Amino acid sequence: MSAKKKAADAAIVPSNGAAVPGRARVQKAYKIYIGGAFVRSESGRYFQVKDLGGDEPGLVENVALSSRKDGRDAVKAAHAAGAGWAGKTAYNRGQILYRLGEVMEARRAELTSELERSTGRGRDAAREEVLASVDRVISFAGWADKYQSLLASSNPVAGPHFNVSVPEPMGVVAVVAPRRPSLLGLVSAVLPVIVSGNTCVVLASEEDPRTAVTFCECVATSDMPGGVLNLLTGKVSEVAPHLARHMEVQALDLWLDDAELTRELETLAVATVKRVKKRGVAEVDFRDDRLAGLSSLTPFLELKTFWHPMGM
């Protein structure tokens, strides 16, 4: 191909597909992900997010502003998906999560460009975060059929009984994802919850909801059943209290530096004796592989212990 032809092609299709003379811009509506479907907020509200980097800094796009009822719908979907997801074999859950890693790998360029324009941290930083995120997903996929053997135990008891403890998922976990890093943080918060058979409702980073929605597009094509992972965009302080009060939510995973909101959510969670896991985000190094360790799974597991008479 001649240099002249190449230049002409580049002029017709710029890397971001925008700004071609005479072509109408096709902009994406960033919708929330509930029960395996991308939907608008039932409230009809949206908010605007501005590109901080990438090809068109200053570009403004609309993102759904979730309401209390979106939270309710998401919990309903998560609750309905619980039995099916927990009932799959650990091996199958691992396969599905690995496939999520495969899909993200194939869509690395898209995830990178989302991160780049939303964070303004530059292409290299974005690329590095996407690679780390894919690797983290693969790590958790590997955990799916291994953590059970490490956490289960055969306990000594004073009598002629076998006494065995096995880990089981808790049910629906509400996750407030870290504000940043918006993708690696999201992956590191959500994967340890769902790998063991829990389902979740995630409140995406307020700073960068678009990368989270694009991540959900990977989830949607990964064979993960609808409702296992539900993602809401918008204001955490508006929706999280309703999740903390919701009686069908078993645990809260709060990646939040807002001490006041954390205290409010903890207080609300008392009524239903929810398990609350608090994490300061500022001091976490999300690149640390220990975040993909066994201890990341244990907060959202219950140990079931059963007795069986010996000699039968």
Add this chain to the structure above:
Amino acid sequence: MSNLVASATARAAERGPYIPPRTSPVDQIFVEERAAALAKRSIKKATKVAGLKLAVRMMDLTTLEGKDTPGKVRSLCAKALRPLEHDPSVGPVGAVCVYPNMVPVAVDCLRGSGVHVASVATAFPSGLSPLAIKLDDVRRAVGFGADEIDMVIDRGAMLSGDYARVYDEIVQTKEACGHAHLKVILETGELGSYDVVRHASDIAMAAGADFIKTSTGKVTPAATPPVTLVMLEAIRDHYYATGKRIGMKPAGGIRTAKQALHYLVLVKETLGDAWLTPELFRFGASTLLNDVLMQLEKERTQAYQGADYFSKE
């Protein structure tokens, strides 16, 4: 067998010839649009609470399964009397609806409470047994103590145009009921079109039904808002023509509090406040009650409720 038919014919002859009721054709598009439009009403806060409490009092709490036991019926009756343990302002429900063999158990549990005992009869749910057996079924259920009888029409006769037979069976079932109220189940899911639903409603009311009811709950689709609207309009026209108020009972497929409120809107807009009473409107339901209770608790506590916190009947 021929004797039975002969005696039925003789009784029909005593009452004079069957005169088909005047039935107007149904505008399908209009009915569906209107039912959909009325379902868009948003009912909130105090109005919602009042509507839901009314819906509880209008409920025919139902169990119609082959695996029903006296124990299950007793626990259902306990729930019927006091649906929400800590709030006596909720309930009791309108009636408990069971199979004939479970009627004595329900009567025993509900004695003196004002909660009615309804029994399905007439070879429920198909209705395809000889009339003598169906009438015997009714008499026994009434004898066991049921004060409301839910009969099924012979859909085969309705669809093959034997309207006189449908009419006559309802008349005789009404006689067999004695003092008990008669609800006539049309099984609208099997009737095929709104016109047939309207015609069956008119026949049932002319034959002496106290209530007309959409479905057995054994066939899908069961109650839908448009089909209910067709029946409500039949009731309205019957009222204008005769001055007699006939009751309505949608049953089957009504599972959420929101649906229940939309049915109340349909009644209010078609028949007015006079019908917003358990005497003239009932919901046939088994899982609806818990959803209504969850919504009432949501309004009281502001926390979304979990199904695990409510008894399964």
